Amino acid sequence: MAIDKNTVKYVAHLARIKLNEDELDLLSSQLESIIDFIDKLKELDISGVQPTSSVLAVGNVFREDKPRASLTAEESLSNAPEKKDNFFGVPKVIE
């Protein structure tokens, strides 16, 4: 499957990564070979095989609805580059 530069740009945007022209070229060819490799799986006959949603052999793992202590606001905010009155500060997202 051919991966063009626009597809790489689109995926980079979804991941919020900025790429320059050289990187776009490099990644298009790299992604293409990765996808080709994965495409090999299509050669298998998987009709009748359920999709795997988890590789763990467990299920129905629940917790009781019992509160436990949260982190303090100070702790939660300790790595925040910007904060104000116990809030995280982020660049304005709406004009």
Added chain:
Amino acid sequence: MYESVIGLEVHVQLNTATKLFCGCSTEFGSQPNSQACEICLGLPGCLPVLNQKAFVYALKVAMALGCRIREFTKFDRKNYFYPDLPKNYQISQYDLPLAEEGFLDIDINGRSKRVNIKRVHLEEDAGKLIHSQGSSLVDLNRTGIPLLEIVSSPDINSSQEAYEYLNSLKQIIQYLGVSSCDMEKGILRCDANISIKKKEDSKLGTKTELKNMNSFRGVRDALDFEIKRQLKLLESKESIAQETRLWDEEKQMTYPMRTKEEAQDYRYFPEPDLPPFTIDSKMQEEIRKTIPELPQQKMKRFREDWGVPAGRANILASSIELADFSEKCFNLYAKAENITNWICGPLLSEMNNRKQDINQINITPKNFVDLIIFFDQGKLSNLNTKNALAAMIDSGKEPGIIIQEKNLSQISDSVKLDEIVSQVIKDNPKSVNDYLQGKENAVMFLVGQVMRKSKSKANPKMVREILLKKLKKA
């Protein structure tokens, strides 16, 4: 002839003590970011674990809506970047929601209409953003609070039907005790998809999505506005843009939401941090057993077993607490009609005046029924029954004690009544004359005077009889 096609997407916050995937408290109104943990913050190396109560609550709602419950369900990641979700994905359900294919029967002017439910699934809420000058502030207390998403099929054809759908849905969820469904407080949120088409066309028109409504009435008003707006465009042969529009409550209009013109690409994939869930028949049966009688069955029984008229049965069944109160009263005193009248009139107005619901208001079914019996036996006048009711609620005392304390007993003693009536005739010669001149209304006035003089204690039926007899002699 045009027809509107409406589908509603409702999010209901479940009233668990803790969040969906961690033990942080869900209590409202705490200091910003005081109810968040490593899971809410999306710190590396921590694992979410599902809150069993939220899961059970979700299944209860799904069952009450007649859904097909999936035997195998899982959670998925919905990926998007926005500061209200630090993980950069929301844990939701995509291709295997816990329940599908339910329905809700709504009542439209006495006729029943079925609205199909497409799916019911669990997901986590996002944080709250406050936009201030130059920056946005993030509070993660709400992040991870359990939300139940209930998606209807586009079976709704008017704003009124949408309104009734929301009311019925709210009633059922409240009966189940899993959410308050208070839309004004954001416990219930509703987005609406709406398009217009010619009735005979099978092809749907271009739809818009409406957001930002803060009440059921807001949903109705927004839909009414949008129906008119789309009709106008269609009739002038203009095209309708497929877009998200926000409702402005103040201006009573919708306007397009400003977004970058790109389709959302959420890249759903199975949440690897949560093993899947199997809902076997044993689990289903156990949950099904906890579902109480629902509003529609209750109304039906009130009509059929107790002869309560449909409109009144609706009122009595409006909340499970009021329905229980009513039924306890019926069981104590079989005159369901009298009880219904006293509940729907005086009791509800006392509740409104005091802004209390039936749980908060200070009266037991036994005391309430005893009061009605006093009235039915002619021992209390209508007005004094109401007065006694108010005094009972104020004090929590039994009606017999209130009647004694306040001296409210109805006077049915003809000698005593005779005395008062004679006095009133003497004091109101003009009205007596009016009556004798043929003005029938004058009797009403004179009865009123007797009632006043007796402090509403006179038996009005007897007063009228005595009065008429005396006037005939005059």
